[in-house]
Amino acid sequence: MDAYAVWCGSCKLMVKNIFPLKPVGDYYNANFVNAKIDMEKGEGIDLAKKYNVKVFPTYLFINGDGEEVHRTIGYVEEKDFIQFAMDAGDPNKRLTALKQKFEKGEKDAEFLLNLSRINCLQ
Numbered sequence: 001m002d003a004y005a006v007w008c009g010s011c012k013l014m015v016k017n018i019f020p021l022k023p024v025g026d027y028y029n030a031n032f033v034n035a036k037i038d039m040e041k042g043e044g045i046d047l048a049k050k051y052n053v054k055v056f057p058t059y060l061f062i063n064g065d066g067e068e069v070h071r072t073i074g075y076v077e078e079k080d081f082i083q084f085a086m087d088a089g090d091p092n093k094r095l096t097a098l099k100q101k102f103e104k105g106e107k108d109a110e111f112l113l114n115l116s117r118i119n120c121l122q
Contacts, residue, residue: 002059
């Protein structure tokens with residue numbers, strides 16, 4: 001889900017520069033049901049509260065049960081935008097799964113480095 005606001009400059013740049021790119025469209029359209037929702041109007045207001053969206057753009061990866069499994073924020077270049085989507089499809093790289101492992105006591109150095117990289121982007 002592309003959680004955006006109409007006044008958001010980074011949102012507009014994503015629409016202009018990244019979304020139209022064939023590799024981006026090919027990957028996202030083949031792997032996800034994509035939605036673009038204004039978080040300041042209509043159903044977007046409740047969705048922003050539900051998913052704690054406070055920065056625009058926020059890209060939410062939501063499973064079939066409506067649970068957030070991964071997210072990223074801001075303007076993202078093509079390769080990174082595709083990589084985030086690939087990570088969302090990998091249970092071992094999803095932000096929510098990594099946070100759960102951390103809360104259960106996972107403290108391996110490589111794991112913590114990976115978690116910090118992902119968390120820095122939030």
